[in-house]
Amino acid sequence: MNYNVDEKGYYGEFGGAFIPEMLYPNVENLRQQYLKVMADPTFIAEFDQLLKDYVGRPSPLYFAKRLSEKYNTKIYLKREDLNHTGAHKVNNTIGQILMAKRLGKTRIIAETGAGQHGVATATVCALMGMACIVYMGEIDIARQAPNVARMKMLGAEVRPALSGSRTLKDATNEAIRDWINNPVDTHYIIGSAIGPHPYPDMVTRFQSIISEEIKWQLKEKEGKENPHYVVACIGGGSNAAGTFYHFLHEKEVGIIAVEAAGKGVDTGESAATSVLGKEGIIHGCKTLLMQTQDGQITEPYSISAGLDYPGVGPMHAHLYKTGRAEFIAVTDDQAMQAGMQLSKLEGIIPAIESSHAFAVLETKNFKPDDVVVINLSGRGDKDLGTYIDYFKL
Amino acid sequence: MNRINQKLQEDKKLLSIYFTAGYPALNDTVKIIQDLEKNGVDMIEIGLPFSDPLADGPTIQASSTQALTNGMTTAILFEQLKDIRKSVRIPLIIMGYFNPVFQYGVEAFCKKCQEIGIDGLILPDLPLDVYQDQYQDIFKKYGLANIFLITPQTSDERILKIDAASDGFIYMVSSASVTGSQDGFGNTQERYFQRIADMQLKNPQIIGFGISDAETFQQATKTSQGAIIGSAFVKHLTNQGVEKIPDFIEGILTVKQ
Numbered sequence: 170m171n172y173n174v175d176e177k178g179y180y181g182e183f184g185g186a187f188i189p190e191m192l193y194p195n196v197e198n199l200r201q202q203y204l205k206v207m208a209d210p211t212f213i214a215e216f217d218q219l220l221k222d223y224v225g226r227p228s229p230l231y232f233a234k235r236l237s238e239k240y241n242t243k244i245y246l247k248r249e250d251l252n253h254t255g256a257h258k259v260n261n262t263i264g265q266i267l268m269a270k271r272l273g274k275t276r277i278i279a280e281t282g283a284g285q286h287g288v289a290t291a292t293v294c295a296l297m298g299m300a301c302i303v304y305m306g307e308i309d310i311a312r313q314a315p316n317v318a319r320m321k322m323l324g325a326e327v328r329p330a331l332s333g334s335r336t337l338k339d340a341t342n343e344a345i346r347d348w349i350n351n352p353v354d355t356h357y358i359i360g361s362a363i364g365p366h367p368y369p370d371m372v373t374r375f376q377s378i379i380s381e382e383i384k385w386q387l388k389e390k391e392g393k394e395n396p397h398y399v400v401a402c403i404g405g406g407s408n409a410a411g412t413f414y415h416f417l418h419e420k421e422v423g424i425i426a427v428e429a430a431g432k433g434v435d436t437g438e439s440a441a442t443s444v445l446g447k448e449g450i451i452h453g454c455k456t457l458l459m460q461t462q463d464g465q466i467t468e469p470y471s472i473s474a475g476l477d478y479p480g481v482g483p484m485h486a487h488l489y490k491t492g493r494a495e496f497i498a499v500t501d502d503q504a505m506q507a508g509m510q511l512s513k514l515e516g517i518i519p520a521i522e523s524s525h526a527f528a529v530l531e532t533k534n535f536k537p538d539d540v541v542v543i544n545l546s547g548r549g550d551k552d553l554g555t556y557i558d559y560f561k562l
Numbered sequence: 563m564n565r566i567n568q569k570l571q572e573d574k575k576l577l578s579i580y581f582t583a584g585y586p587a588l589n590d591t592v593k594i595i596q597d598l599e600k601n602g603v604d605m606i607e608i609g610l611p612f613s614d615p616l617a618d619g620p621t622i623q624a625s626s627t628q629a630l631t632n633g634m635t636t637a638i639l640f641e642q643l644k645d646i647r648k649s650v651r652i653p654l655i656i657m658g659y660f661n662p663v664f665q666y667g668v669e670a671f672c673k674k675c676q677e678i679g680i681d682g683l684i685l686p687d688l689p690l691d692v693y694q695d696q697y698q699d700i701f702k703k704y705g706l707a708n709i710f711l712i713t714p715q716t717s718d719e720r721i722l723k724i725d726a727a728s729d730g731f732i733y734m735v736s737s738a739s740v741t742g743s744q745d746g747f748g749n750t751q752e753r754y755f756q757r758i759a760d761m762q763l764k765n766p767q768i769i770g771f772g773i774s775d776a777e778t779f780q781q782a783t784k785t786s787q788g789a790i791i792g793s794a795f796v797k798h799l800t801n802q803g804v805e806k807i808p809d810f811i812e813g814i815l816t817v818k819q
């Protein structure tokens with residue numbers, strides 16, 4: 170079984186480029202160029218150097234001793250929370266801004282939900298001196314004021330998405346409309362492993378640095394490259410794609426994808442796409458998505474804004490369908506408790522997205538000799554308000 | 563012969579109108595279609611509303627959201643249209659996004675269209691290669707024309723490919739934009755219109771996006787066989803209501819003669 174994208178842009182039956190003709194020239198140009206550009210030695214050198222000196226890579230692989238004792242297994246944390254801007258998102262934005270430069274683009278657009286991808290995009294635009302416009306749902310702008318301020322400080326213009334439900338999916342629609350209106354000078358930096366081909370594959374490759382490092386770091390610490398399990402949370406699926414990438418074809422490695430169940434998968438307030446979704450088309454790709462029987466895309470819910478997306482990237486839809494990955498849904502409450510526990514046991518306050526991945530330790534029994542790598546996709550600073558409200562701190 | 567092809571053989575510039583089904587009120591659909599025909603419109607695009615209309619500007623988005631709030635569904639639209647051919651003769655095209663069609667079942671959808679007397683579909687996010695690989699035979703089986711879009715950025719090579727795969731007409735998007743975001747055409751557009759006219763394609767072209775009044779209608783139809791008005795008509799429905807449809811069409815057609 171192949172878990173990578175095929176030459177037509179599909180992962181099994183999922184993927185493709187379901188885009189209006191207005192976007193065809195840009196997406197087609199990107200499709201023709203992206204592998205060539207990414208294989209160019211000067212691109213690789215610049216990407217590697219920025220990841221090292223600017224982002225602070227490699228991110229540590231940390232053996233979590235107290236957490237391991239508590240669950241009687243060997244738990245390693247991949248510390249993406251220590252990256253510049255506080256999450257894995259910047260791996261992708263560094264890659265895409267370099268791509269945009271090589272494609273001759275001068276204006277950058279992006280969508281954001283919680284603001285993490287928006288901040289990571291505004292950051293690299295400041296770094297490269299490029300114009301940056303970030304679309305963000307009107308409701309999210311109100312909920313995520315600190316990140317809005319960060320983007321502004323970094324020189325980005327934050328434009329409210331006023332249509333539909335005024336959250337992440339609508340911000341994505343607005344970004345796509347902007348690209349339709351500005352086809353010549355603009356590159357769209359998508360923030361997750363979603364969208365039309367080649368985006369899911371390109372974003373996955375930029376994020377694959379995560380599993381590349383895990384391999385050699387684990388070799389140093391455990392004497393072998395492969396853990397028994399890799400675990401990551403899934404919104405659109407970029408941190409998960411990066412964490413899984415180099416293990417997809419290593420049969421001995423169990424892959425665990427953690428979705429946000431919100432208030433519970435049966436409550437109508439959930440973002441557990443693998444359970445609630447059906448095959449369909451969202452934002453230019455065929456994948457699993459939450460929708461009405463009539464094919465209208467529905468609004469997901471999660472306490473974590475970064476997991477609040479009604480679809481998953483096509484690679485993950487394929488991993489789910491083929492059974493290569495185990496999908497586990499974690500509720501708001503389970504995630505919040507896991508976040509609090511990590512703070513208390515290891516002195517690390519995780520992003521609530523990442524907290525979902527840690528909640529798996531409560532429901533899944535690992536063996537004492539198992540090596541379990543959990544991707545700590547981001548830090549919790551941005552979520553303090555939510556933690557305060559939830560725990561009445 | 564399909565009604566679209568027949569219509570295109572008439573020696574005139576065609577006025578085509580887009581509206582969102584289920585807007586302003588859920589059951590306005592049939593009345594709007596009948597009034598448009600009565601007032602001299604040549605062809606109609608019936609918008610099947612979608613929650614996430616990527617290629618549409620604020621006007622059509624808002625009408626789609628309202629239509630869905632009004633309760634519009636694919637099944638209800640088909641029910642509203644079931645007797646439409648008893649009263650309406652001009653070509654009718656359903657325009658929408660691919661996901662609702664995909665969920666209904668592409669074959670079931672096409673079959674229903676044929677039963678009702680729909681002549682073609684415009685699904686901007688169903689790409690050419692997927693159509694040809696998977697759905698072309700189904701469209702043909704049910705006598706439906708699939709209308710493709712081209713834009714000022716579409717390469718000549720791709721235009722020829724689209725021309726070869728098209729039936730009915732080619733939908734020329736007037737400029738790099740979503741619906742409803744233009745006012746007036748400049749030299750760039752006129753050069754693009756001329757460039758396409760000079761290509762002598764096998765399918766006639768109808769221009770859409772940014773046509774809002776008699777003047778833009780005239781400009782667009784100088785080199786093409788017709789033009790489509792969408793947002794401006796939807797805006798008129800919003801502001802004036804369904805009773806004032808004749809005023810709008812009259813405003814376009816008076817200068818047309």
Ligand SMILES: Cc1ncc(COP(=O)(O)O)c(C=O)c1O
Nearest residue numbers: 361404405406407408475522547
């Ligand atoms: C820290 C963190 N983790 C995870 C996600 C979810 O995105 P993805 O599934 O693309 O990794 C986000 C999104 O904002 C995030 O900020």
